[in-house]
């Protein structure tokens with residue numbers, strides 16, 4: 537058998553483009569797949585997402601690779617072995633408050649590491665209708681709480697001092713499981729386009745702070761009714777407040793609220809979810825229980841849920857939510873406006889003259905149906921006669937939220 541040279545992971549990481557040659561690892565072996573990039577059945581852009589690192593996290597998501605002929609093909613490109621000290625990942629730092637955060641998928645585009653905020657690459661966002669859990673965008677304000685599922689309790693406060701304390705198994709057993717396919721979008725999605733008009737505050741999200749999953753859990757309505765919360769309060773100023781287990785340095789938890797009317801509505805399908813795409817909720821997305829409010833700004837879908845309480849008006853609910861902060865005395869953002877964006881081709885791409893396939897997503901926001909998506913001179917979604925604005929200028933705001941103008945992607949046409 538031939539003797540292969542040894543390389544460190546850092547050396548492999550220097551090979552990320554066809555110019556530097558494209559290297560990847562699989563197990564403890566190193567491959568130079570530069571000459572396969574253009575031949576890849578899944579497209580050259582996708583293989584390049586793994587360039588300079590391990591294939592396993594990507595192949596785990598795209599099962600077509602689990603066939604013998606794929607490994608055989610890879611064998612032809614072997615150029616080395618990983619050096620022994622690099623075969624295992626480095627140990628974690630224990631002083632760091634974020635040291636207990638979970639491992640993440642290398643394809644995620646990180647906007648902030650601590651706290652962790654990241655979005656899927658556009659090409660993978662539209663590879664499937666349901667976003668794989670590992671690629672679902674993540675918006676954390678604080679370290680991820682470590683929750684022991686056996687001792688977890690959810691506190692549900694009803695009127696007149698009544699309260700319910702539910703274990704995870706009680707939540708699963710006492711209430712029927714309900715499933716909802718819902719898209720979550722951060723109010724700051726596409727903020728970076730607003731910053732190009734004039735600088736704004738907040739994380740520089742590209743078009744990926746939006747993802748879709750099939751959520752499973754108890755209906756919030758059922759749990760509230762069991763705690764004695766009912767429709768008797770009318771629809772005045774009543775809200776339901778949610779608190780997370782993630783607290784800041786002063787001990788204040790992340791929190792948000794929705795109107796009681798929506799919380800009790802069977803049609804609104806608000807969930808206390810413990811499953812995401814048929815699996816246990818991942819730690820980054822709120823393990824063991826999170827709220828999912830379909831059609832409403834992501835900030836209301838509180839993760840690592842510790843309490844639900846009915847309050848007589850919104851002022852009593854905690855609010856440390858900086859990416860959808862209230863505009864003065866105006867009511868907080870709830871339903872989101874119509875949104876769409878192009879995921880392929882990418883800005884700056886060279887494309888052949890002639891017909892071109894464009895991929896993207898379109899979403900109605902408030903849970904209404906999509907009527908049409910217009911292409912040609914513009915890319916815009918139209919939902920129940922609610923259309924996207926053509927430019928960012930008139931909707932620009934200091935917080936950089938609700939950025940939903942027509943998405944423009946400049947490309948170079950080659951011949």
Ligand code: HEM
Pocket residue numbers: 560569572576577578579582583584585586591594595598600601603605606609610663
């Ligand atoms: C399909 C090889 C990396 C995504 C395939 C197929 C092969 C292949 C042989 C066709 C399988 C079949 O249908 O029999 C490779 C090799 C890679 C690599 C050798 C690395 C050296 C990646 C990466 C991604 C990816 C990093 C994702 C980020 C896909 C997808 C398909 C595919 C989505 C299915 C295409 C379709 O049918 O739509 N790949 N792949 N591949 N690959 Fe890869």
Ligand code: MTE
Pocket residue numbers: 672673674675676677678720721722723779780781782790791820821822833834835836837838839840857859
């Ligand atoms: N819940 C808690 N407890 N802590 C948080 O930081 N972020 C919110 C919301 N729920 C947050 C939270 C925001 S602003 C968004 S957009 C969504 O979670 C993102 O959900 P995801 O990370 O599962 O995509």
Ligand code: MO
Pocket residue numbers: 675721722723724834835859
């Ligand atoms: Mo958000």
